[in-house]
Amino acid sequence: MLGSYLAFVHAIPALTQWSLDHPGLAKAVFNDFPPWPWVTVAILGLVMGWTWLDARARGQAHEDRYFIAIAAAGVLLLLWYVGWEWWKPTPTVFGFDRDHGLNRHWSPRGVTICLVFGGIAVLLAATYWLMERRRLRAPWLVLLGQTAMMLYFVHQIIELTLVKELLGIRMTGWPVYWIANALFVALLVFLGRAWLGIKNMWGTRRSPQATG
Numbered sequence: 001m002l003g004s005y006l007a008f009v010h011a012i013p014a015l016t017q018w019s020l021d022h023p024g025l026a027k028a029v030f031n032d033f034p035p036w037p038w039v040t041v042a043i044l045g046l047v048m049g050w051t052w053l054d055a056r057a058r059g060q061a062h063e064d065r066y067f068i069a070i071a072a073a074g075v076l077l078l079l080w081y082v083g084w085e086w087w088k089p090t091p092t093v094f095g096f097d098r099d100h101g102l103n104r105h106w107s108p109r110g111v112t113i114c115l116v117f118g119g120i121a122v123l124l125a126a127t128y129w130l131m132e133r134r135r136l137r138a139p140w141l142v143l144l145g146q147t148a149m150m151l152y153f154v155h156q157i158i159e160l161t162l163v164k165e166l167l168g169i170r171m172t173g174w175p176v177y178w179i180a181n182a183l184f185v186a187l188l189v190f191l192g193r194a195w196l197g198i199k200n201m202w203g204t205r206r207s208p209q210a211t212g
Contacts, residue, residue, distance in 0.1 A: 001044055004037035009109070012100055019103045030103040031160070038107075067125045074121025081114040140189045147192035155188060 008015075019026035029035065055066040088111075100107040108116050130136040144151065163169045171177040 001037070001040040004040045008034075008037040008107075009100065012102060015102055026103050031105055031156075034102060034105070034107070067128045070121050071125035074118045074125065077114040077118030078122065081111050081118060084111040084114075143189060143192045143196070144185075147195050150195050151188050151192055154191060155184070158187075159184070 015030070019030060052063070052066060055062045099109045099112050127141075131138060131141075171180060
């Protein structure tokens with residue numbers, strides 16, 4: 001993962017020129033989070049998931065220690081980020097301008113990576129504690145996780161093709177932006193539930209019991 005990211009950073013000048021020379025293809029390949037190098041983040045998530053299952057198989061104590069370690073790592077990363085922001089040697093302003101940009105899309109760099117991964121780690125550990133140990137029920141969150149791959153592609157079509165390109169809607173104020181995002185999440189939950197229903201119906205039709 002680290003090697004893929006460093007290679008991407010090294011190639012950004014060449015990729016920027018390539019994007020200017022091939023705007024249509026660049027929009028298809030490098031819009032949003034570019035597949036290179038960020039597909040490796042998905043692979044990292046798979047590895048962490050397998051490690052979690054191994055810890056769960058060994059018992060609750062091992063599982064708890066696994067998430068304690070994740071939370072501790074996340075807190076350290078966030079402290080590193082806060083420390084850098086407080087004592088940074090250059091007067092850069094918080095925001096996307098100091099990170100990498102390719103095809104007008106953002107990729108984090110430097111201390112921003114600590115903020116991203118630290119935040120994810122703390123949220124993951126907190127979600128585990130709330131849902132597994134405190135028995136908080138959040139079926140909508142589980143549903144989003146179960147249908148994440150399909151929703152990733154569908155939300156791009158809705159947000160970019162339909163809302164931005166066809167309807168020409170722009171979010172020019174933060175209140176409108178957050179309200180639109182809340183409604184968007186509700187729509188994605190509905191689409192995820194419909195997708196699971198279609199998959200279950202399709203699986204039932206193809207099962208030996210249904211056909212035999």
